[in-house]
Amino acid sequence: MSVHPFRQRILQLLHDADVRPEGDRTGGRAPWDPRVHDEHFYNRILAQGSLGLGESYMDGWWDVDDLDGMLLRLLGHGADRKVHGLGEVWDALRARVSNLQTEHRAFEVGERHYDLGNDLYRAMLGQRLVYSCGYWREADNLDDAQAAKLDLVCRKLGLRPGMRVLDIGCGWGEALKFAAERYGIAGVGVTVSREQAEYARDLCAGLPIDIRLQDYRELVRANTGGGFDRIFSLGMFEHVGVRNYATYFDVARRCFSEDAPDGGLFLLHTIGGNLSTAITDPWIARYIFPNSMLPSPKQLTTALEGRFVIEDWHNFGTDYDRTLQAWRANVEAHWPDLPERYDERFRRMWRFYLAGAMASFRARRIQLWQLVLSPNGVAGGYIAPR
Incomplete structure (x- = not known):
């Protein structure tokens, strides 16, 4: 089929x-004007939407100086x-009739994304392997921004020596290590990535920290939950899926100790979208984060109703653009x-991923939220540090 009927439309x-x-x-030509090398680019976009745009960039069909x-x-x-491509329509239908984030599928994102190689993440993430948004309020470089974010989490939770802390989705263990060294806590971290778990165990050696390779749902079913004073989860909720939000918050609530100070506090750090959906962008789902989706405010508050009191909701999504630029x-x-x-096609894929995320935050299409939650409300009220 000739590409010409589609060219003018695109x-x-x-x-x-x-x-x-x-x-x-x-x-x-402006820096954001692409140079098209293959005329099939136009009908590929029309047939596949964002998936075709990303794949055609990976395949070298077009280049641009200012991708983001x-x-x-x-x-x-x-x-x-x-x-919209046909694949996107199929993904939406599949999400309506099935749970894309079951426990059986939970480890897929670990294997396909977080296990790509610690060498890649060490090269990208800086001094600390923290794969979530930095806090740039008083920072002028990535390492300081990540330290400021970790300290902000600890201050919002009011961490004190002797507290027992749970990290749901602990990554490479940096947040628990920071909290143990700076605030004297003991902790447990869970992750679905083997590479992360092995690295985190080495990183936290000698500290009162236990790193477990397990899905969050196993925390209570395996009788390993309970007894925590504080909980945080930094950049993991994007993999939970709307069908599982109620279960996720039920698990978190059951993990608190009966005598936790203030009744327990839970800090949820997540990317969120302005509109409710049940799927992610098809290119992101295929190449970066399988079975992922971003929560909306409505989806979050619906799941939290009757489970947690929202003590604080902090949006610093514009800081993610700056974090991504540093990465x-x-x-x-x-x-x-x-x-x-990490061949040329992988590099182009990674560039498209980072640039697309930058553009989404810069356009304010997606946000970065930190919610502080309590099971029954903090007596006398909660004052949020900034």
Whole structure:
């Protein structure tokens, strides 16, 4: 089939977003104008939507100097909502009739994303392997921003020596290590990534920290829950899925000690979307985070009703754009030092992932929330540190 019937339609959509593949603007090509190398680009976008856009970039069908600038303009114009591939329709139907985040599927994201290689994440994430948004209020570099975020979490929870803390989705163990060394706590961390678990155990050796390779649901079923004074979860909730939110919060509530100070506090740190959905972007689902989805405020509050009191809701989503820019600078500087398995197609995939996330936060399409929750409400009220 000729690509020409589709070319004009996609060109018009791009032009409406101030993106001009042909460079036909006064003053020459803008940094966010793509250079198309394969004319099949146009019908691929029309047939596959965002999946086709990302895959065609991975395949080298087009290049652009300012990738996040281009994606920002497309998102700002709502182009992603105007072209939908058949795969996206199928994903939406599948999410309606099945639970994409069952315990059986829980370890898939660990195997496909978090187990890619600690060498990649060490190159990208900086001094601490913290794969969540930094707090840039008083920081001017990534390492300080991540330390500030970890300290903010500890201060919001009012951590004190001797407290027992649960980290749901502990990653490489950096948050528990920070809390143990700075605030004198003992802790348990759970993760679905073997690479993360092994690294975290080595990182936290000698500290009163137990790292477990298990799904969060196993915390109570295996009788390993209970007895915690505080809980935090940093960047894991995006993998839970709306069908499991009630179970997730039930598990968290059951993990508190009966005599926890203030009745217990739970800090939930998550990316969130402005609109309710049950699926993620199809390109993200295929290449980055399988079975993921971002919660909306409505979905969160519905699940929290009758389970937790919302003591504080803090949005610092614009800090994620800056965090992602720092991650991109780090990984771009280290590509030559990384193993050959991170080939050119992988690098283009990773660039598209980071740039797309930057654009989404910059366009305010997605947010970064920290919620402080209590099972029964803090007597006299809760005062949130900033």
